[in-house]
Amino acid sequence: MANKPPPPPEEEKGESAPLWIISFADLVTLMLSFFVILAAGNNKKAEELDPNMTELAAAIRTAFKYLPPVNSKDPVDMQILLNSLKNQRGKGGAGSKGEARRPLDGAVGLDDRVTTIRTGTQSTMGGAIPFERDSAEIPATAVPTLNQILSAMRGHTNVFVVKGHTSRDEEYRLRDSDRDLAYERANAVVARLISMGVAKETLRAQSCRDYEPRVERAYSEAAHAMNRRVEVIATEELVSELRGDPKEVVPGTDEGPASQPAH
Numbered sequence: 001m002a003n004k005p006p007p008p009p010e011e012e013k014g015e016s017a018p019l020w021i022i023s024f025a026d027l028v029t030l031m032l033s034f035f036v037i038l039a040a041g042n043n044k045k046a047e048e049l050d051p052n053m054t055e056l057a058a059a060i061r062t063a064f065k066y067l068p069p070v071n072s073k074d075p076v077d078m079q080i081l082l083n084s085l086k087n088q089r090g091k092g093g094a095g096s097k098g099e100a101r102r103p104l105d106g107a108v109g110l111d112d113r114v115t116t117i118r119t120g121t122q123s124t125m126g127g128a129i130p131f132e133r134d135s136a137e138i139p140a141t142a143v144p145t146l147n148q149i150l151s152a153m154r155g156h157t158n159v160f161v162v163k164g165h166t167s168r169d170e171e172y173r174l175r176d177s178d179r180d181l182a183y184e185r186a187n188a189v190v191a192r193l194i195s196m197g198v199a200k201e202t203l204r205a206q207s208c209r210d211y212e213p214r215v216e217r218a219y220s221e222a223a224h225a226m227n228r229r230v231e232v233i234a235t236e237e238l239v240s241e242l243r244g245d246p247k248e249v250v251p252g253t254d255e256g257p258a259s260q261p262a263h
Helices: 022-040 051-063 075-087 142-154 167-175 180-195 222-225
Strands: 122-124 159-166 203-207 229-238
Touching: 022 051, 022 159, 051 075, 142 180, 142 229, 159 180, 167 222, 180 203
Parallel strands: 159 203
Antiparallel strands: 122 229, 159 229
């Protein structure tokens, strides 16, 4: 009688975890994420965080739409501001020497390429000069601020940009007129600075209207008042650098400027 073949070996079965372990693992992961978020929002010991933890905390706060104050000294807030500046590169903001991602053709003429006339760092001189509603008259309360700005400008031959601003409600009332209230305010500050001894050639008046508000969503009168202002910005350019060389060759010719006729 022939021997029966041995039965095939049973397949080895792997170990199976109980179903409750999956829910437990999810719960532990959620608790860990919760405590990481709590740690990211803690400002008391932010200076003791290592760089990796600082970047992680900054990423978590950014994901929750957190906007740090510009004058904050917290390392996490500073990391958020730094990341924001890096993300603005190539978007019309801070970039590589102000260059665009692709070459831009200018209008047809002697210079058919877009050139940068003024580059460099700009910084605000003193505080903002406030103005009354619909007025271009410098109020008496702004005299201390003007004196502070004047003391900082003395001894410098840099170019100073005087930027005038208006509030949204003022521009709404002026929508049917040709009046540029922001430019009037800038010119009023320029005239006052000249009367106080500032050289006229160092000042540049500029109208920003309501395009650069200090309070983005202003609904109250106090918020609108924050946007009615003039700011003095110091640039790195010197007045002597922008005057040009009188012996410079005229573009498109091989000769210099025409000589003055003899008298």
